[in-house]
Amino acid sequence: MSLVERQDMMNEDSVVWTGGMGTASDYLALLKPRVMSLVIFTAFVGLMLAPGTLHPVLAGVAILCIAVGAGASGALNMWYDADIDEVMSRTKKRPIPAGKVTREEAFTFGMTLSIGSVLLLGLMVNWFAGAFLAFTIFFYVVIYTMWLKRSTPQNIVIGGAAGAFPPMVGWASVTGSVSLESFILFLIIFMWTPPHFWALALFKSSDYRAAGVPMLPVVAGETNTRHQILLYSVFLAPIGVAPYFLGFASPVYGVASALLGLAFVALAVDVWRKREGDVARTATVRLFKFSIFYLFMLFALLLGESLVAGVLA
Known part of the structure; x- marks a missing residue:
């Protein structure tokens, strides 16, 4: 067996054994x-x-x-x-x-x-x-x-x-x-997901393009993506308040969720307006980070009210 053949076998073995040492x-x-x-x-x-x-x-x-x-x-x-x-x-x-x-x-x-x-x-x-x-x-x-x-x-x-x-x-x-209540919890996350991930996709679009993943900014362009982010944010805001209107959250939740929804829409408007340069990236990152805070706060408020109600019952 030649040196070249030995080297080829070693290379094949290295490919076969890649991985398998996970901690x-x-x-x-x-x-x-x-x-x-x-x-x-x-x-x-x-x-x-x-x-x-x-x-x-x-x-x-x-x-x-x-x-x-x-x-x-x-x-x-x-x-x-x-x-x-x-x-x-x-x-x-x-x-x-x-x-x-x-x-x-x-x-x-x-x-x-x-x-x-x-x-x-x-x-x-x-x-x-x-x-x-x-x-x-x-x-x-x-x-x-x-x-x-x-x-x-x-x-x-x-x-x-x-x-x-x-x-x-x-x-x-x-x-x-x-039930309807559980579906509303589903609907909040469902409507929150597109603006949250499209904000991420806006400043990671080159990654998705290189990987061949048809994310909205890659296929439809950044302008259309900004339109869609704003549209979904506008629909999300009232859905976030729905637990109050349906009677399984308090007025405190109603006010807080409304204010959080308005802030979400305001940041989406900022993303829609600022479309170039560092200001556009800053606006997008701000929306992405706030979206995480928004969802956490809605569910934290619902949880807090449930725990308080359990203690007072």
Whole structure:
């Protein structure tokens, strides 16, 4: 065997063995912990607002299963999107493109957690909630990741439903059903998702273009994206106040959510007006950061009122 052939075999071996040395932190990164934290929080709010009671141990099991299911979705998303993640600056340090975990390991990890979380939620809490969690995982991995993300600029609009389901799953864990109130919680997140992610896409459009992902700024241009951000923000503001109008939030929530909605719209108007240079980037980043604060505050206010009501009951 020649030296060249030996070198070729060594190169092949190095490709075969790329990854497979992932640490606990690498597998944790596969779960998308920042996204998981939002899922846990909104699911917990849904669980706490739901009428009826659930034993604290079972409530903990429900939140754990929802969290693990969300993490499993993240791992399967990274498994399928490894080619995209390798191109984008925002994602190229993730465990698979960084060579710390193989795609096969991520797939096995994600599927194991998916099946385990669904079965445990169904067996320990109720099967309606378990089935809803299974549908949520399926929607995110198959409908959004495998289909919408690479095929339409409306990917984040339709696919955003996956991120909006957790409060409904939390609600279903208590009641074994869904209701108008839980749908409103879903609708708040659903309408919040497009302006939040399109703001990110505006200053990361070169990444999405390089990866071939048809995000709205890439396909329709930045001007159209700014129009859409403003439109969705205008629709979001009254939906954010809906819990008060429907009677499951107090006037304090009503006033606070209205003010937060007005601030959201004002920042969206700023993004719409400022379209070039550093001022445009600053306006977009400001909206993106405020959008996170906005969603957190709405759900934190609802949670706080629920906890106060529980103490006074």
